[in-house]
Amino acid sequence: MRTPPPPARPRPGRRDRPLGPEDPRRLAGYRLLGRLGEGGQGVVYLGRGDDGGLVTVKLLRGGAAAGPRARARFVKEADAALRVAGRHTARVLAADVAGDRPYIVSEFVEGPSLQHIVEDEGPLAGGPLRKVAVRTAGALAAIHRAGIVHRDFKPGNVVLGPDGAKVIDFGVARIADATPVTTGPLGTPSYMAPEQIEDEPVGPPADVFAWGATMVYAATGRPPFGTGSSAAVMRRVTSHRPDLGDLQGPLRDLAARCLDKNPAARPTAPQLVRALRDGHGPAPKPRPKRIPRYRWRMMLALAGVVCLGFALGVLI
DSSP: OOOOOOOOOOOTTOOOBOOOTTSOSEETTEEEEEEEEEOSSEEEEEEEOTTSOEEEEEEETTGGGOOHHHHHHHHHHHHHHHHOOOTTBOOEEEEEOSSSSOEEEEEOOOSOBHHHHHHHHOOOOHHHHHHHHHHHHHHHHHHHHTTEEOSOOSGGGEEEETTEEEEOOOTTOEETTOOOSSOSOOSOGGGOOHHHHTTOOOOHHHHHHHHHHHHHHHHHSSOTTOOSOHHHHHHHHHHSOOOOTTOOHHHHHHHHHHTOSSGGGSOOHHHHHHHHHHTSOOOOOOOOOOOOHHHHHHHHHHHHHHHHHHHHHHHO
């Protein structure tokens, strides 16, 4: 009797789920194999080209019926991803944001996310932790050099592929200093900077804050401001000191600097890269006092009362 062959084992790094009846089977010239994920903006599929290569295909939710804000955000995502050139980010291979089925095709990075590695195998340490730190800091440096703010850097958006860590998903990225097309904070609460939560201007320092939080998670298995409801986590981000756990050495000092509530006091991504390669922290920055937006409003209101009182005094 012939022994049947063993069942095929899933390829390492494949994170897709089966297609549903409503999912397309082909898109942008690629055969779709499964779903990699989905969110409020769209669905991300795993695709295979005629040459056998794997890609990710992100399809805008709603297609031609998508509202102008959703389409504008999708255009900004494509523009952001196309502008970033670096060895440590997933490359965009093609995009069509004007047709009936707007899509973005990107390089598929074979491997598990940092989130899954820590969940399944425990925190990183030593050389592996340092390599992830250097490569992700390099990715942020490339992103910021292109004038982009990622705004959702987190362990789930760091994929550990055969060539090392790469940063993926520019779903909420936008051009630095550009007017946002949506209102309210965007991102993942455990890795959002205080200025994101307080709906203040967001720039590269917010990504640096998220990098620090991600490194704490990678080294300890816990985000520095804990878990729980979004409201509770965001309250701790804005008012509590981070819990760095047993993170040690220069990386602990760097993470602490990155998690400063004041964005002006955080190092830049290029400074992080140099510090990690040199084995020491960047020179301290001056710490201008950061005044949250709600305090500015209180101060302006108080100034208005004082001015009104002065004017009434003059009239009397």
